[in-house]
Amino acid sequence: QTQKGKTPPGPKSTNLFGGGKMYSWKWSEELYRKYGSIVGFRAGGDHYVLLSSPSDAEELLAKQAVHFSGRKEVVYAGKYRSNNKRMLLLPHSDELHKQRLMFKFLVRSTALQSYHVREELHLARLLENLIDSPLKYHDHLYYYTAGIIMAVTYGIDVKANQDILDEILSSNASFNKDAVPGAHLVDIMPWLDYLPDILSPWRKDAIQKHQMEIKLFGKLANDVKIRLGQGVDTDCLMAHVWSSQSKDKLDDESIAYLGGSAFEAGTSVTAFLIHTFLLACVNYPGMVSRAQAELDNITPDELPQYHQMKQMPYLHAVVKETLRWIPVTPLAFPHQSERSMDYKGYEIPARSLIIPSIWNMHRNPENFRDPSVFDPNRWFDPDDNGHVKSSSNLLAGHWAFGFGRRECPARYLAVDLAWGAIASLLWAFDIKGVTDQSTGKAMNIDPDMIPWMDGVNIEPAPFPISITPRSSVHITKIKSKCSA
């Protein structure tokens, strides 16, 4: 029985995400330990509910998605920086529905198949770059994910568009920070938006960012429209969106932001995931050698290909464990409730912001034994032929892609990209910690001891790592694939 006004237990007020004094995911873990799996608190005038149990998140955000799929209207990042067009920040609305529908094109199974050839070329380039300059591994990861997303979104090659890439990446990085709930004072005190421009330098700043990105996203989208008009065959998301514009009634600015959303939501987070995988390699050499043995058995002489995915159940388990171990979007993105609701004896007021802590779900020993250990064996479960079970899919059993109607619309593409990168890196390189001169052993890098870049998505700061080709035969194969 709900007592009117009995909100979930929690601190009286809190600094959202630890107010920058601690990592956001550690903050969510602390709240869970103190108050349990449903925590309520107020911050900056809003009610928040932090959910740490998958069943509560599924019940509210997925089964009752009709009431829990909104986003808070944000002034800085939403109204001014995005002119209310960016999918991540859109309220539960017709515009959201139309934009998400378009994303379906990006991830329908025939499209995913058609990307494989492009992905394999970009992967070979990633490997070549790592052979040539392994110390710049971080740049190479971005170049790989940006290259492939640029190809599937706009149908262009990153090699010829380096300047655009730099612009998009810097816009990405600043949006990742601007989008963190509460990042700007005006979103905690909305009345600040009534002040005139002279007293609101932040407004000019946000509008300037909007102008820069609409110029950039608009040009990229328009170039595809021009190519379409010239009859050039362009198989990419934007071509599809333009072709169905009259039917789906998305205006030009929405279309520009749709492409921008694919680019920004996809590039960094996928690079972050691969970066986290490299961190696992440094700490778990046994995992690296076991996966390599499996790869060598199936494809000793050629780069792994997507059609071999089912033949390598251990590799499959490595990809799933990468998604679970340190979730790159540890707190997903808050869903706003559209009406008040009684749940498990608590009142969740209308317009509450619900944060599903994927971190807490993935790190709870009740869900995963020894959760801080990177252990693919927890997923390793081949069928009688030693293949991946047809029921086992890379998206099942964890919550890395969020919930309900706001679940990542590109998750099928994302796991494809993750599999391709992880399989190719393991096939091509010995990946381990650098040798500690005093002990002669490879150094471990404790994820709890290194700095992380915090934001909506997270990644470790670059760390010392040794990435060396497994043999000259591997080098030759990679180079020939790149020049083919």
Ligand code: HEM
């Ligand atoms: C490893 C890769 C990825 C992970 C772990 C990931 C995870 C997530 C998560 C947790 C959310 C928020 C879900 C929620 O609110 O409940 C999200 C949203 C989103 N993701 Fe991904 N994502 C990945 C890759 C991608 C890629 C490759 C793209 C695009 C090509 C993409 C596009 C988006 C978009 C547009 C949204 C906003 C959806 C909305 O607000 O309705 N993501 N993603």
